[in-house]
Amino acid sequence: MTNPNVRGRHRAPGRHHPLTELKAIARESAQPAMKGAAVVAAAGGLVATFATPAGADTLTAADTNVAVAAVAAPAAPAVVGPATATPDTATDLASFGFAAPTAAKAKAAKPQVIEDVVVKAQRAEAARVIAAKAASDARAKSAARAADRTRTAAKAAASQRESSSQRSSRSTTRRTLTSSTSATKSSSNSYTPQASSGSRSGRNWATPGQCTWGALAQWYASEGYYPSGWTGNALVWGSGAARSGYTVSSTPRARSILVMQPGVHGSSSYAGHVAWVTSVSGSSVTIIEMNALAGAYRYNTRTLTSMGGMRYIYAP
Secondary structure, eight states: OOOTTOOSOOOOTTOOOHHHHHHHHHHHOOSHHHHHHHHHHHHHHHHHHHHSOSSOOOOOHHHHHHHHHHHHSOOOOOOOOOOOOOOOHHHHHHHTTOOOOOOOOOOOOOOOOOOOHHHHHHHHHHHHHHHHHHHHHHHHHHHHHHHHHHHHHHHHHHHHHHHHHHHHHHHHHHHHHHHHHHHHHHHHOOOOOOOOOOOEESSOOSOTTSHHHHHHHHHHHHHSSEEOSOOSOGGGHHHHHHHHTOOEESSOOSSEEEEEOTTGGGOBTTTBEEEEEEEEETTEEEEEEESSSSOTTOEEEEEEEOOTTEEEEEOO
16 A cells, blocks of 8 residues: 655556666667667667656645645746766667677778889980990991901002002013113124122112112112112212122113213213113113203103213113
């Protein structure tokens, strides 16, 4: 039996307990997000349940007076339940054995290398230019070597032709002079001694521009060497050549050096004169001489009559 004097709240019989209802809702939720929503909804119902009285107490006279005064008084603000913090879904679910979903960690993006097309093209062009220059230099060097070989071969061929021409010229000169000498022998019926060979030299040892230098140069052009073994002015060449081993005669002959004593055919009064004999016909002797009618370093030809004071150094 209920005591009417006892104050306090009493729950209506047969009403569900809020915690029991909250657990049931959490168990029946399939997804964590739905569980969170259910917990929030249940928590709101729980607050409302605690804020609302479960039953009415028996009013006394004093209470009636208070109630009448309350009716006459202006309406009081609605009863507000105690302030509650927003429930933490993850914490509430964890208390029932559920874990809140965690966000997937984003993978760190790998740095991307951006290729500069312009720089790549410039490098390719530079490499092409370098390769082209190297190829051009190689071709130029090859062409230069080929040109050098060609010039060397041309010089060798020219030298060989010149040597052959000189040998042919000397041979022709010898044949011509020999024929001239034979004709002279037949016409004059005189005796020409056999020529002997003396000392030889590889250089023109006379004074350049003088008659002696010109006579030796003509001997070399005909025979290919210079006679040697003596020195001095033209008037002593006969005796000097004889001592050196050459044949010296008063009989004119082609391919010989004519030695004239001072004053003969206008020769120097103190040094004499020498010349190269090119041909003989009887007593007529044709010569080529330097430093005479044409002057120093110059040649001229004359035909003289053989006479006393003229001797001939024979080429072998």
